[in-house]
Amino acid sequence: MAMVRLDKLSKNYGDVVALEEVDLEVEEGEFMTLLGPSGSGKTTMLNLIAGMIAPTSGRVFIDGRDVSTVPPNKRGLGMVFQNYALMPHMTIFENIAFPLRVRKTANDVVKREVGRVLDLIQLPHVADRKPRELSGGQQQRIALARAIVYNPSIILMDEPLGALDKKLRETMQLELKRIHTELGITMLYVTHDQEEALTMSDRIILLSDGQIEQMGEPDHLYFNPNGLFSADFLGDSNMLDATVESGGETTSVRTAEGLTLIAKASAISEPGRSVKVMVRPENVSIRRSDESFDNAIQGKVIDSIILGGVVKHYVDMGRGTAEEEAMVVEELNRPGRTSIRPGVEVTLGWNASDMHVLPLEGRLPDA
Numbered sequence: 001m002a003m004v005r006l007d008k009l010s011k012n013y014g015d016v017v018a019l020e021e022v023d024l025e026v027e028e029g030e031f032m033t034l035l036g037p038s039g040s041g042k043t044t045m046l047n048l049i050a051g052m053i054a055p056t057s058g059r060v061f062i063d064g065r066d067v068s069t070v071p072p073n074k075r076g077l078g079m080v081f082q083n084y085a086l087m088p089h090m091t092i093f094e095n096i097a098f099p100l101r102v103r104k105t106a107n108d109v110v111k112r113e114v115g116r117v118l119d120l121i122q123l124p125h126v127a128d129r130k131p132r133e134l135s136g137g138q139q140q141r142i143a144l145a146r147a148i149v150y151n152p153s154i155i156l157m158d159e160p161l162g163a164l165d166k167k168l169r170e171t172m173q174l175e176l177k178r179i180h181t182e183l184g185i186t187m188l189y190v191t192h193d194q195e196e197a198l199t200m201s202d203r204i205i206l207l208s209d210g211q212i213e214q215m216g217e218p219d220h221l222y223f224n225p226n227g228l229f230s231a232d233f234l235g236d237s238n239m240l241d242a243t244v245e246s247g248g249e250t251t252s253v254r255t256a257e258g259l260t261l262i263a264k265a266s267a268i269s270e271p272g273r274s275v276k277v278m279v280r281p282e283n284v285s286i287r288r289s290d291e292s293f294d295n296a297i298q299g300k301v302i303d304s305i306i307l308g309g310v311v312k313h314y315v316d317m318g319r320g321t322a323e324e325e326a327m328v329v330e331e332l333n334r335p336g337r338t339s340i341r342p343g344v345e346v347t348l349g350w351n352a353s354d355m356h357v358l359p360l361e362g363r364l365p366d367a
């Protein structure tokens with residue numbers, strides 16, 4: 001049985017539709033991430049599940065029980081917010097103990113449970129300090145400890161790492177994953193950072209304008225975007241305007257530049273149909289003339305940028321030399337790699353299986 005189930009859940013604020021008829025099932029123990037741009041409805045969805053706001057229509061089930069009218073503190077959830085919301089005048093011990101005190105837990109149990117979660121977040125020595133005596137990352141861990149101390153069945157987190165710098169954020173991502181694995185708890189996690197979502201999640205829900213655009217495992221979303229929004233939001237992409245010439249086991253298209261390209265089989269391959277075709281930069285090979293690819297086009301290097309472990313090449317393939325007109329190619333930066341200078345003529349190659357056919361509007365039925 002699903003741990004969280006949403007049934008046609010909607011929330012309107014006057015004319016604004018913050019969430020529109022969302023159906024969803026989150027399995028027990030799953031790390032589920034809500035990903036989407038600002039204003040797409042992520043916080044709204046989390047707050048509806050937590051009971052902080054009431055739905056306009058639809059229902060919320062937790063562990064099979066309809067909780068649509070149950071108050072937040074009776075839903076068995078732990079919540080972690082972006083701003084930690086620790087109480088400044090209380091010690092760390094009392095901050096973490098708070099949810100247990102509210103539940104009138106006996107003192108010896110409080111002591112044992114606070115000790116347990118302090119160990120779990122690897123900060124056993126800070127119990128007597130005040131929040132201001134901890135770093136941002138440590139405070140974030142305390143907020144997490146407070147959310148898990150009374151063993152909720154689900155933890156909801158709204159951009160919990162938003163305030164931390166990149167390095168600390170990455171450390172905390174691993175920390176959260178470890179705790180998730182150790183406790184086997186169901187997590188619903190909000191972020192607008194696609195890398196964070198790809199790193200952490202069992203499944204991702206991609207939201208835009210209050211609707212689920214696409215849902216699935218990180219690899220599935222990355223390798224099978226169902227429309228322009230998904231393709232654009234997750235990862236980098238080279239996008240070309242094209243017209244379908246023929247369909248079948250592969251799709252043959254003619255691009256606006258007059259190139260004939262071979263793409264994957266597609267549900268939208270009626271001859272004459274206007275589409276976009278997309279290939280990710282890391283799937284395009286540059287200058288390997290000894291390899292054979294389904295697609296090969298000529299171009300001239302505009303610029304190459306070394307980004308540590310990867311090199312990014314911008315190539316003029318006849319559309320122009322502006323960054324958004326260039327084909328972007330990414331390759332691993334290896335010692336001994338011969339550098340490619342601006343102005344050099346190159347061949348770009350990629351396979352049909354790496355080229356997606358996408359509709360100009362709307363979504364493909366999920367494969």
Ligand SMILES: Nc1ncnc2c1ncn2[C@@H]1O[C@H](COP(=O)(O)OP(=O)(O)OP(=O)(O)O)[C@@H](O)[C@H]1O
Nearest residue numbers: 013016017018037038039040041042043044045192
């Ligand atoms: N209390 C409110 N009154 C009116 N409109 C609201 C209210 N709360 C949210 N909205 C609107 O609902 C939509 C969804 O908001 P929500 O806070 O869920 O977005 P979000 O995905 O969490 O964005 P962010 O990444 O910026 O936090 C937005 O258009 C927002 O302006």
Ligand SMILES: [Mg+2]
Nearest residue numbers: 042043044158
């Ligand atoms: Mg939000």
